[in-house]
Amino acid sequence: MLDLLTGFVGELRSAGLPVSVTEAADAAEAIRHLRLEDRQAIKYALGATLVKSSSHWRAFDTAFEVYFSLRGPQYDIAGDDALSAGSSDDDAPGGGHGEGSGRGEAGAGGGEHVSPEEIAAMLYKALRNGDQAMLAAVARLAVGRYAGMEPGRPVGGTYYLYRTLRNLDLDGVLARLIGEARALRDGGPAQVSADGEAAEPAAGPVLKGSRLDELTSLEERLLSDEYKARIEELRKEIEAEIRRRLVADRGVEALARSLRKPLPEDVDFMHATREELVQMRRAIQPLTRKLQARLARKRRHLRRGSLDFRATMRHSLSYGGVPAEPRFRHPKPSKPEIFVIADISGSVAAFARFTLHLVHAIAEQFSQVRSFVFIDGIDEVTAIFDRSETVTEAIHRINQEADVVWIDGHSDYGHALSVFWQRWGRQVGPKTSILLLGDARSNYHTSEAWIVKEIRHRARHVYWLNPEPRSYWGSGDSIVEQYAQFCDGVYECRNLRQLEAFVEHLV
Amino acid sequence: MPGGNGSAVTASPGWGGDLPVSEPRFPSVEAVRDGLASVGYLADDGLAGVVYLADRLYKPVLVEGPAGTGKTELAKSVALLTGARLIRLQCYEGLDEAKALYEWNYKKQLLRIQVENGPGSPNLDGGHRPGWEEIEEDIFSEEFLLTRPLLEAIRATEPVVLLVDEVDRVEIETEALLLEVLSDYQVSIPELGTVRATQIPLVFLTSNNTRELSEALKRRCLFLHLDYPSVERERQIVLKKVPGISEELAEQVARIVRSLRSLDLKKHPSISETLDWARTLVLLGIESVDEKTARDTLHLLLKYRSDIETAAKELASATAPT
Numbered sequence: 001m002l003d004l005l006t007g008f009v010g011e012l013r014s015a016g017l018p019v020s021v022t023e024a025a026d027a028a029e030a031i032r033h034l035r036l037e038d039r040q041a042i043k044y045a046l047g048a049t050l051v052k053s054s055s056h057w058r059a060f061d062t063a064f065e066v067y068f069s070l071r072g073p074q075y076d077i078a079g080d081d082a083l084s085a086g087s088s089d090d091d092a093p094g095g096g097h098g099e100g101s102g103r104g105e106a107g108a109g110g111g112e113h114v115s116p117e118e119i120a121a122m123l124y125k126a127l128r129n130g131d132q133a134m135l136a137a138v139a140r141l142a143v144g145r146y147a148g149m150e151p152g153r154p155v156g157g158t159y160y161l162y163r164t165l166r167n168l169d170l171d172g173v174l175a176r177l178i179g180e181a182r183a184l185r186d187g188g189p190a191q192v193s194a195d196g197e198a199a200e201p202a203a204g205p206v207l208k209g210s211r212l213d214e215l216t217s218l219e220e221r222l223l224s225d226e227y228k229a230r231i232e233e234l235r236k237e238i239e240a241e242i243r244r245r246l247v248a249d250r251g252v253e254a255l256a257r258s259l260r261k262p263l264p265e266d267v268d269f270m271h272a273t274r275e276e277l278v279q280m281r282r283a284i285q286p287l288t289r290k291l292q293a294r295l296a297r298k299r300r301h302l303r304r305g306s307l308d309f310r311a312t313m314r315h316s317l318s319y320g321g322v323p324a325e326p327r328f329r330h331p332k333p334s335k336p337e338i339f340v341i342a343d344i345s346g347s348v349a350a351f352a353r354f355t356l357h358l359v360h361a362i363a364e365q366f367s368q369v370r371s372f373v374f375i376d377g378i379d380e381v382t383a384i385f386d387r388s389e390t391v392t393e394a395i396h397r398i399n400q401e402a403d404v405v406w407i408d409g410h411s412d413y414g415h416a417l418s419v420f421w422q423r424w425g426r427q428v429g430p431k432t433s434i435l436l437l438g439d440a441r442s443n444y445h446t447s448e449a450w451i452v453k454e455i456r457h458r459a460r461h462v463y464w465l466n467p468e469p470r471s472y473w474g475s476g477d478s479i480v481e482q483y484a485q486f487c488d489g490v491y492e493c494r495n496l497r498q499l500e501a502f503v504e505h506l507v
Numbered sequence: 508m509p510g511g512n513g514s515a516v517t518a519s520p521g522w523g524g525d526l527p528v529s530e531p532r533f534p535s536v537e538a539v540r541d542g543l544a545s546v547g548y549l550a551d552d553g554l555a556g557v558v559y560l561a562d563r564l565y566k567p568v569l570v571e572g573p574a575g576t577g578k579t580e581l582a583k584s585v586a587l588l589t590g591a592r593l594i595r596l597q598c599y600e601g602l603d604e605a606k607a608l609y610e611w612n613y614k615k616q617l618l619r620i621q622v623e624n625g626p627g628s629p630n631l632d633g634g635h636r637p638g639w640e641e642i643e644e645d646i647f648s649e650e651f652l653l654t655r656p657l658l659e660a661i662r663a664t665e666p667v668v669l670l671v672d673e674v675d676r677v678e679i680e681t682e683a684l685l686l687e688v689l690s691d692y693q694v695s696i697p698e699l700g701t702v703r704a705t706q707i708p709l710v711f712l713t714s715n716n717t718r719e720l721s722e723a724l725k726r727r728c729l730f731l732h733l734d735y736p737s738v739e740r741e742r743q744i745v746l747k748k749v750p751g752i753s754e755e756l757a758e759q760v761a762r763i764v765r766s767l768r769s770l771d772l773k774k775h776p777s778i779s780e781t782l783d784w785a786r787t788l789v790l791l792g793i794e795s796v797d798e799k800t801a802r803d804t805l806h807l808l809l810k811y812r813s814d815i816e817t818a819a820k821e822l823a824s825a826t827a828p829t
Binding site (some may be wrong): 018020023026029030033034037040041044045046047048049051052053054055084218221222225227289290293318340392456 | 617
């Protein structure tokens with residue numbers, strides 16, 4: 001167990017979680033107090049002692065599922081043909097997880113021998129009734145049938161997941177479930193459902209409380225959310241099943257390595273997958289909140305204000321009238337004005353979005369924030385932020401409303417900058433800080449770097465944030481070097497962590 | 508200043524010893540869960556497990572999560588369950604030693620000195636006049652010590668639960684105040700010496716995560732992230748906390764709230780808001796929520812105008828955006 005734990009802690013560290021020696025020792029101590037068969041309890045004990053931030057939970061979860069998925073006394077399966085539904089019924093990891101509730105109905109034939117129709121029918125039934133055990137069984141069958149796993153391939157399983165899900169056609173099933181629920185309302189509960197069985201009163205989803213004759217849109221909405229939650233559960237089951245098989249195939253360490261994903265704050269903007277982008281979007285909310293709190297606090301605690309005579313006198317009373325501890329007024333340092341000029345062409349769009357989001361979320365730290373976006377044309381989008389309720393909504397609207405295409409919709413930094421200079425150049429003043437965002441890949445157009453030089457003369461600071469790794473700068477059509485000579489600083493800004501650090505530095 | 512030789516301190520039993528070993532409060536994880544349920548707090552296994560470990564490992568629990576998910580309530584329920592006194596330290600910006608640990612009652616000290624030296628003093632003519640050392644020793648004794656929550660929790664002889672609420676609000680320097688208390692269960696007072704706990708209090712720290720807490724603090728704690736509950740758990744909570752609600756309505760309430768939480772809102776409805784809503788529905792005599800009722804009572808769940816509008820629009824449309 002200790003070896004396993006050490007390996008696990010090592011894996012967490014390689015995934016980027018800061019786990020100290022004390023914490024590892026605590027985890028070992030914690031496990032002593034629990035029954036080892038209780039997998040869920042062990043998981044929470046390890047989580048409580050080793051993971052100290054909710055954004056790291058996901059990484060922990062993955063590592064845990066890999067490291068502790070197969071350690072059951074019953075688990076002695078080598079090949080994957082033995083992993084059929086029947087025999088893996090009680091491979092409940094760690095013993096106590098599955099509690100093996102009625103999985104026998106899954107049929108003992110093994111995933112390969114069940115026809116697609118049967119799987120579809122079972123899936124449908126499981127989803128409709130919200131039957132946990134059945135969902136798990138379906139997941140197992142479906143993986144065996146559709147994933148087409150090849151032993152020995154060094155993959156993380158995403159592809160297998162995709163193959164399985166595509167074959168299950170979950171969207172179709174969802175539509176069918178909702179359609180049936182509608183029909184059920186229309187024709188009364190006695191109606192016979194599509195696959196020939198009498199539709200027994202469905203266990204969960206139908207809202208018993210209402211006596212309306214047809215499904216109102218509210219009910220339909222709730223129903224569809226319920227089914228979606230179940231489908232999500234199924235997806236998790238399938239993922240877990242694939243993982244179980246991969247661990248059996250390739251061993252714990254190897255799989256953990258290929259499953260290791262960067263933490264949301266370390267994901268590269270330019271290569272983030274869609275799922276990672278969603279996670280980053282979720283991560284940015286608390287991040288801005290924290291940043292804002294920190295900045296506000298920093299501002300307040302700068303000890304440069306003038307003496308607050310009244311407070312000093314008042315406080316001196318505790319020392320018998322001796323003003324031993326002078327009190328100061330909170331200083332009001334001037335707030336900078338920010339112009340953000342962002343390239344929102346495809347390659348760097350995600351980066352621009354996150355930066356705009358962050359800057360606008362902490363807008364009250366600045367006296368004014370104005371945003372400009374460009375591809376080959378440039379447009380001011382400050383008004384969109386003012387009109388929108390949330391930053392997310394504004395970012396969404398920028399994509400539709402901003403007029404940023406001039407000729408062909410390929411980045412042209414030179415043209416964008418010269419238009420900016422003509423139209424808004426005069427408004428750049430000595431209090432203005434300019435943020436230029438982009439990879440400076442200008443498709444071999446002229447750079448017009450003199451504009452940056454001119455702006456630099458007028459503005460307080462000019463910074464360039466580049467989402468590309470430093471080593472790529474200047475290669476191909478990247479002309480960041482030409483601009484860099486006129487900027488106060490050019491920063492590599494590849495992930496949320498770097499972005500956060502920069503913004504803090506800026507304020 | 509006299510050193511750590513306050514006689515009143517070292518004389519009392521338990522002070523200056525090693526970490527006292529308290530009897531375990533809970534026999535098993537299940538006992539914690541069932542116990543909490545009996546005082547009206549529905550815990551899932553993870554939560555009960557962490558509370559159980561906190562008791563066994565003598566470690567504080569750092570509870571983090573969105574507002575209104577029952578962080579403070581957890582501490583209260585544990586106190587109720589164990590029959591312990593709840594000592595609460597509400598954190599805020601500017602909280603200092605004097606408010607968190609202890610303070611010398613300087614007014615009383617001043618009075619004491621004045622009585623000694625003043626014109627009305629019986630000792631003034633002829634009698635014994637105490638020297639400065641004597642006075643000093645006197646005014647830095649326990650009589651003049653005002654205990655604040657942390658010290659109080661340490662000194663208590665009966666079982667206590669210490670709740671440090673919203674610990675993320677204090678400055679990072681003030682956090683250091685907590686460290687000694689949380690890891691060694693002791694408080695050092697320069698004039699008096701070190702005060703050690705006679706029993707280990709169960710400590711809960713809550714955080715709304717407005718800033719990253721220091722590594723040192725986190726390392727000393729067990730971490731518990733409380734999130735919004737599952738539909739099933741929320742339904743049970745509603746059933747438990749709202750008298751007179753029907754099973755169907757509770758189910759429906761839980762589901763609608765789940766749907767709302769999946770939307771992109773400024774602030775998602777918390778458990779307490781769910782309960783408020785459910786109570787209102789019961790009061791209004793509503794047996795089943797339809798769109799109109801939902802729309803009319805949304806303001807109980809959501810506190811931003813824009814959120815209410817979004818939600819009303821969303822609930823009226825049959826399918827969720829993908």
